[in-house]
Amino acid sequence: MAAPEVTHLPNLPNDVEGLRQSIRDAVVRVVGEDPRQATERDWMEALAFAIRERMVERRLLTRRQFADEDVKRVYYLSMEYLIGRMLEANLRNMGILEPARQAMADLGVNLDTILDLEDDAALGNGGLGRLAACILESLATQGYPGYGYGIRYEFGMFRQEFEPYHQVEHPDNWLRYGNPWEFPRSDRKYPIHFYGHVVEHHHPRGETRYTWENGEEVLAMAYDYPTAGYGRRNVNNLRLWAAKATRDFDLRYFNEGDYIRAVADKAESETISMVLYPNDATAIGKELRLKQEYFFVSASLQDILDRHLALGYNLDALPDKVAIQLNDTHPAIAVAELMRLLVDCHELSWDRAWDLARRTFAYTNHTLMPEALETWPVELMERVLPRHMGIIYQINHDFLEQVRHRYPGDNDRLARLSIIDEQNGRRVRMAHLAVVGSHRVNGVAALHTQLLQETLFEDFYNLWPERFVNVTNGVTPRLWMIQANPALTELLGQRIGNDWQYDLDRLRALEPYAHDADLQKAFLDVKRANKVRLANLVRERTGVELNPDVMFDVQIKRIHEYKRQLLKLLHVVDLYRRIRAGEDVAPRVVLFGGKAAPGYARAKGIIQVINEVADIVNHDPAVGDRLKCVFFPNYEVSSASIIIPAADVSEQISTAGFEASGTGNMKLALNGALTIGTLDGANIEIRDAVGEESIFIFGMTADEVVEHRRNGPNPEAILAQQPNLAAAVEMIESGFFTCDDPGTHGDLGRYLRHEDPFFVIADYAAYTEACERADTLYADRTAWAEAAILNVARMGYFSIDRTVRDYANQIWDIIPEPVAPSRTNGAA
Template identity: 65%
Template sequence: MNDILHESQFTPLENDRKALGDSIRGRLIHSLGKDPRIATERDWLHAVALAVRERMLERWIFTRRSYQAASAKRVYYLSMEFLIGRSLVNAMLNLGIYDAAREALAEFGVDLAEIAEVEPDAALGNGGLGRLAACILDSLATQCLPGIGYGIRYEFGMFAQEIRDGVQIEHPDSWLRYGNPWELPRPEGLHPVRFYGNLITHYRPNGEAQHFWEDGETVMAMPYDLPIPGYGPGNVNNLRLWAAKATRDFELDYFNEGDYIGAVEQKNVSENISRVLYPNDASQAGRELRLKQEYFFVSASLQDILSRHREDGHPLTSLHDHAAIQLNDTHPAIAVAELMRLLVDENDLPWEQAWSITVRTFAYTNHTLMPEALETWPVALMARVLPRHMQIIYDINHRFLNDVRHRFPGEHELLRRVSLIDEDHGRRVRMAHLAVVGSHHTNGVAALHSELLRNTLFSDFSRIMPERFINVTNGVTPRLWLHQANPGLGDLICRHIGEGWIRDLDQLASFAPLADDTDARAEFRAVKLANKRRLAQYVADKTGVAVDPAALFDVQIKRIHEYKRQLLKLLHVITLYNRIRDGQADDCVPRAVLFAGKAAPAYVMAKRIIRLINDVADVVNNDPLVGDRLKCVFVPNYGVSSATLIIPAADLSEQISTAGTEASGTGNMKLALNGALTIGTLDGANVEIRDEVGEDNIFIFGLRTEEVESLRRNGYDPQSHYRENPELARCLDMIASDFFAPDDPHRHRPIVDSLLHEDRYLLLADYAAYIEAQGEIDRLYRSPEEWTRKAMLNTARMGRFSIDRTVKEYASRIWGIEPRCAGRTRGVS
């Protein structure tokens, strides 16, 4: 069959306004069936998206061909989250067609900026885990590295957050309501995924056991592909998302019995697996659905990987030579047992050979230092839902513990600690242990995090297999988080040092000398002010609160969690409020304190924190004695799109988690990259940010990790800080009283009780140091030239925190993959 696609046919007019305009018009009329005279903004959005997608698909095909021709080793990135945000502007900027599209649409009387706002964020994630995964996909494509992302096509995101009377209200995030023009459904690529059922064991003549997993329920996994374009001459890689579909046989059983309603009900039960991001696991049903969801996408992905491996003509015994599978946190850890099942049960490989392949194929990224955040599953639940996998996990554990027993004789406590089964808390499968044992590398995501993994959380494993533990510090993509999100600053940098930094963030170092240039500082301040005005309008539209763009924009934007210490920031707000009312705030600059983030639906304390923030804001923002000197705002429904507004406008970045709790953080990197100064503890990547930007250009406060551990070991009395610090005591007394909740005087008492009787994350211990550091910030902000100089140095010294550096380290140290460019792109030979 003749190939109708040739490399020479890459359209040479990708950046041509007329060609792009014709394509948009054609898609509007011929693909959507819409009259341009009455087309809505959403119609135009979908037409432009289809036209842009059209310009990616040939490049996508040639990317895949180039990988196949080179027999290139690929990385397969397994993640429960891919928080990619909106795709339209990002794709156009990466393809170099943004200006052409804007001009073409203008001729139709359509504003590109307005239709871009209609696109919903892809609700495929919740927080930093998903944003990191999205950045990694962008970098793989930009650097022409062979890679595919695998996840779930959630019909609904975690939830859309509304704040009503100060309370978080959760609404379904139905981001697919109007379809997704970027995705390509692949019904021919279905894979079956089984749950429940029975195990049958047969024995071969040589006595070797054969295991068969029978009966149970089967759900079909249907793939949807999203092209991921790299920047400039990069490749177009793939994100494959799985949707659950009921099997035909499953439905026909009910129809044949005349139970049509039952057929529909069972279909819905099957398809619930991919219905919503992170079902509420407060109930038994929710926990079971969560486990099924994790196994569903892992099984489908591994079947797909093995199928592609065979199609490329390789034997299964060489899987590790052609595939690197990265587990993004513990959610996909069941993949270790699933690959063993596929190799041993489905393909008759001997156990030892299968285990060798499995370990050499997998690598594991850990994202948390808190033992309680490491996923575990009750043995009884695992055995009922995935009986064969429970058996395989027992076998893995038996062999692993035998090896440890021989290498460390007599150390019975060591065996108990490293076992894949936790016998002390109701018999639970430790998924992080499974991931560590089943992978050739385990990496932390910041230097401090990786050190603590080796020395605390996984210290026993580090002793047993020290060569498997390494560090790969996180990064962020400059394409989205500066070039796209902050075009004013991006243009300023380009005018002074060129465009090379977009692909090589180390080139930002050339921007540093401009921090000493008066005119450049003025330009930088003008960009920041424009961003703050834009954000102020957004805040007013969303909350009704007017914030002064001239004020210091002090932001804490992250998931609401006790260890991230939004409460410590709020104590500072109350302290400022009291000082203003007492006439003791002459040294304090006007501030607009912005909180944003979601609380997990079942996380009661996090929801209480949101309520308290809003109650405090209601008092502060409406006190005539305070006026514009202090504003406190909770910005609802935080996500990628709102982050692209908040981050470029921020003056101060709050990174104040208790030392030793935050794995890395990426928000800290994005904010510093956009010229926000950081106030933070020496936690996560804050340590490395301090080392890069310089101690004079960051505000570090509070207990160090070793001091936190010492305080906890030796007995911590939070009430001593209450007794010894009158300002702190006053703040806590106000919270505990009816001051911020006159309609419900005891509403916030549980928060104060928690702080005074436990204070697990040492807010009260760090309060005084935090308030002192905030005083230094006030003094610096009164000197705009010096503040701007430090802000510019933060931007200029963030080259290390590019996701491209991160991915290069993964590629060389863990995955063993090399660049393979698809050839001619963007009409350039």
């Protein structure tokens, strides 16, 4: 036992005086600057260091308690974490936002100015990555022992600019000034192998053993990001891996005297963690991507096993002490890697290892889009991960044996279920590997899970119905209400207290006041103030003036054909034409935001045409305030938290059957926007929660979409019957909105007239009718306020805390372990 003074934790004060002291000290001791000369950025760093020393203290207390209490832990494996800014969130969740504000003011610094200096941590593309960030925050908030693992990308999601209409991508160099939130762990490094070959060792009695030899080796080094729970002392950890060259990477070239080549090789091996692939819901068949996936999975599993053994557990206890969640198939190679570690490195028998692996893993699917389903050519897998290919063959062999016994002679079924797709040039189906290797598989909304069972995983569902569960997504109210919407938070506090911050169902207490005129007025005032805040940002970023007294109609999400930004755009063009023709239309601001994958030409074309239409509409003196159209550049977490509280209307208009869940729909509705939406993803559950009168549902259902496709859609026939729609399409294709080449949009016209794969044309009439219902309600301010208040009151189900409890109870079998106040050395 070490002496007490060695094991003692510092217990730093959290009052204004104590914080001021820490911050002032940090400017000198950490930043290395004279407080007399410190810049705002110096103060920001000093503040971050003062917070992080408090976070790490609680992190260590949390870890001690978890070890003492023998808890079961969940590990969330995700290629993406779309975190956003950390300073304000950490201050809030640590409970020191207000004292820190005062301490900074005492030092002559305005906290809000400082908060605005921070870059977003954008280590994700969209929904999947943001969900991962929400889940980590909730795990800590509810006191669950839950850890994230991922990649410390040097370059996150690209920065989007328009030049002047089309998207241009710029690198996101978010680490250029260093990062005060991370703890580099130079002692936490694991070797990661690629390439080489497998050698079999036959033992006369006993199983054949395999070694994976030669090949290349990279090191994965850990960087830790403490994650604080709100209103609790628990601080969990997000561990991100960075690639580092091994020391002897270069021996060969050094010996040959080729120094430059040797150093260049070092740089090459470190590219693994260099950049996030900016693709949302599309698989990237690149070797580097496979290496990224294996890199972080292998490092994470080695680390998990190390910790498990260091805590004194044996490997047979793995599923009792460890749950591992695979966030989509990106980490699915974990199934084979855990088998390799258990069988080759820890010398367990194959059957014992398989039983442990399957009981440890669970897999979340986030999309039904066929182009998102990851498959790797067998040839590539054999070259990059030869041992894993062998393991996958063995898993598949055992699995298909089982299927053969269950369905004798059904070879078609075997081919459909096989982990190896023999039809398309032999590929490994990662989703099949994930399903076979997991004890639970979940979709992210009720409809999505149902469709998984009926389509993508139908054969697996028939085989193992008990494996499939639904866990509807949620969002964290800490970021998406308390931080993003302080004015509404304040109003809620006055009316119903603050319990909803921990238990979002308590928002229901607002229901009885929905027709209270005072509340309605206060609610509309809050919304207007939020619209003014957004209008200021839009002016700053785009130069466009918005009138906060008209409806703000918002579609913010990745640009995708199935999400149907074109449907909204056709509505804008239709309104514009009618305004020019002297018609009286309800005024609105239409705001788009979102990025297109750099290689997704159609999505980039959609951005371009929106920008072109916006430019004409916004400058046409005949239009004035009746219509404004804005494409908000570089939509990210930090701008989302300004846009969402200002929205009156939330556009959730994907082709039914394509949006797995959506989470933007939840954030917007929680902030009092009314949804115009299809019966897709979680929109259905939102409708059930808020009631028909607080949502504008339209369009084909998922079944009708299938039916419509089967009948052979005919967009031209529909256009012939809808003169307004036809006129809008014509206006675009005729080149009305393009200044240079009028032919640019001919292709878009052809696409809509002859292909229309996501039924924009077929749903248009129903869509505009839903928009008109919204306009009518909006014109009645009292009725609108009532509907919007009820909407807020009934969104409790969509808290990420409920989502995380569903995972904990149905999948992980873990319980909360709140850190006891006594453990904090008496700290308040």
